[in-house]
Amino acid sequence: xxxxxxxxxxxxxxxxxxxxxxxxxxxxxxxxxxxxxxxxxxxxxxxxxxxxxxxxxxxxxxxxxxxxxxxxxxxxxxxxxxxxxxxxxxxxxxxxxxxxxxxxxxxxxxxxxxxxxxxxxxxxxxxxxxxxxxxxxxxxxxxxxxxxxxxxxxxxxxxxxxxxxxxxxxxxxxxxxxxxxxxxxxxxxxxxxxxxxxxxxxxxxxxxxxxxxxxxxxxxxxxxxxxxxxxxxxxxxxxxxxxxxxxxxxxxxxxxxxxxxxxxxxxxxxxxxxxxxxxxxxxxxxxxxxxxxxxxxxxx
Ligand SMILES: Nc1nc2c(ncn2[C@@H]2O[C@H](COP(=O)(O)OP(=O)(O)OP(=O)(O)O)[C@@H](O)[C@H]2O)c(=O)[nH]1
Ligand SMILES: [Mg+2]
Numbered sequence: 340x341x342x343x344x345x346x347x348x349x350x351x352x353x354x355x356x357x358x359x360x361x362x363x364x365x366x367x368x369x370x371x372x373x374x375x376x377x378x379x380x381x382x383x384x385x386x387x388x389x390x391x392x393x394x395x396x397x398x399x400x401x402x403x404x405x406x407x408x409x410x411x412x413x414x415x416x417x418x419x420x421x422x423x424x425x426x427x428x429x430x431x432x433x434x435x436x437x438x439x440x441x442x443x444x445x446x447x448x449x450x451x452x453x454x455x456x457x458x459x460x461x462x463x464x465x466x467x468x469x470x471x472x473x474x475x476x477x478x479x480x481x482x483x484x485x486x487x488x489x490x491x492x493x494x495x496x497x498x499x500x501x502x503x504x505x506x507x508x509x510x511x512x513x514x515x516x517x518x519x520x521x522x523x524x525x526x527x528x529x530x531x532x533x534x535x536x537x538x539x540x541x542x543x544x545x546x547x548x549x550x551x552x553x554x555x556x557x558x559x560x561x562x563x564x565x566x567x568x569x570x571x572x573x574x575x576x577x578x579x580x581x582x583x584x585x586x587x588x589x590x591x592x593x594x595x596x597x598x599x600x601x602x603x604x605x606x607x608x609x610x611x612x613x614x615x616x617x618x619x620x621x622x623x624x625x626x627x628x629x630x631x632x633x634x635x636x637x638x639x
Contacts, residue, residue: 343631349617350635353598357385358414358638367409370400385596386568388603395420418637424602425629428586428611433461437469437515437523439548439555442588443541443578444562446529449590449616451480453562454526455487456624457614462492466521471511472497473504473544476528484526491621504528504540505547512551525556532577541581558585560613565592568600575608584608588624590616599636 340348347354360381365374375396382392398420399413408416440457442450451474458468470488472495474480481497488495496511508525515523527544530537548555559582563571578584587608592598592615605612612627 342625342628343635345617345623345625346615346628346631347635349593349615349623349625350598350632352594352596353385353592354636354638356596357381357387357599357636360384361414361417362410365410365413367407369405369407370403370413375400382599385599386603387599388569391421391424391599391603391606394424398423414637418633421602421636422629422633425605425632426611427629428613428627431613431626433466433521435554435557437512437520439512439515439523439525439557441525441527441545441548441556441559441582442562443527443559443582443584444529445531445564445574448529448562448564449588450474450529450562451484451487451526452619453560453588453590453614453616453624454484454524455491456616456621458488458493458522458524459491459621460624461522467519468493468522468524469511469515469518469520470495471508471523471525473507473511473525474528475500475502475504475507480526480528505544508544509547509550512548512555516551532574538577538581541578545582556582559583560586560588561610562588562590563604565589565600565616566595566597568595568597569603569607571600571604572607575604575610584610586611586613588612588614588616593617593623601632 364377379392395417399416402416442454444450461468472481472484496514498507561578561584589601589612614624615627617623
């Protein structure tokens with residue numbers, strides 16, 4: 340399956356919530372106030388959010404200029420408006436060696452799985468990837484990452500449970516540097532962005548890593564469960580205060596009808612979505628592309 344088919348498949352539930360509903364209420368005609376109001380309800384129900392919904396519908400209304408349009412035209416325009424509200428992720432370039440990506444997020448968001456998927460993605464492009472098991476907090480977290488490392492065919496740096504996460508990161512960077520790895524992926528413990536002591540642990544990890552090089556980590560990605568929808572805004576603020584964020588990974592889009600919230604997340608955070616998760620397997624993480632996303636969302 341190509342990336343577009345995967346995203347199309349992954350967004351099935353959201354697309355049903357959005358386009359099927361739209362198709363049920365609009366066949367052909369003018370976009371009267373009444374039609375716009377019904378469309379508004381449908382978009383809001385898909386967790387697209389007030390502002391975004393308003394912008395999409397205003398755009399569509401302007402395009403129609405009082406003319407009769409059909410359903411396909413409406414969905415095409417909606418997809419185009421949605422696309423314009425999204426940012427493309429910057430092209431992934433591993434311009435440092437090792438290139439270091441730190442993964443942060445609340446408990447169960449999908450950090451560890453995303454680390455494994457991104458490792459797999461780069462291994463299949465011939466890169467040498469190392470994982471750092473910096474979730475020393477949750478029992479079983481290290482062996483979980485170990486299993487993923489084996490599946491993805493990559494090496495892992497780990498200490499024992501309860502060890503200092505910052506020192507694992509420090510050692511992992513030293514190992515990656517001396518052994519010529521292209522990419523170092525740092526898995527961290529899930530934590531609530533409102534817990535000061537846990538956020539301090541994250542700040543410490545970044546501080547210690549920067550003893551090697553002040554440019555580290557090259558990227559910090561916030562992993563968000565797609566079911567959280569727009570309620571993820573406080574997470575972005577909380578984690579961003581501990582480690583400047585470069586982008587988002589939105590996971591579990593396959594299991595939610597809230598896939599439309601991605602548009603709002605990207606806009607409100609003013610941060611690009613880098614990857615989207617559409618399943619539990621190693622291949623189920625897709626580099627985000629706004630065109631495919633918008634088309635998969637509106638089924639046009
Ligand atoms: N369907 C689906 N499941 C996912 C996706 N990403 C992660 N999961 C599942 O979500 C659960 C939690 O994933 P983890 O990667 O362990 O999450 P985590 O953020 O590392 O969790 P903690 O380390 O406990 O904070 C697992 O059962 C994963 O298989 C996805 O894109 N789609
Ligand atoms: Mg984890």
